[in-house]
Amino acid sequence: MSKWIVFIIYLLITGLVNYFHEPWRDETHTWLLARDLNIGALFDCLITEGAMPLWPLLLALIGL
Secondary structure: OHHHHHHHHHHHHHHHHHHOOOOOHHHHHHHHHHHHOOHHHHHHHHHHHOOOOHHHHHHHHHHO
């Protein structure tokens, strides 16, 4: 029973922190790339970005 209480407290704290979280520069940059570029241009840009392609591709799918 105490595991569930700790889990619920964890979820509440995590949700509260995420609600007030402001995007940092690297997060905003990746979001703008995924939002503004098509998939082909995004792959070309990711070569020079040095980031793993999974995160920008997931963001691009959300932005569709």
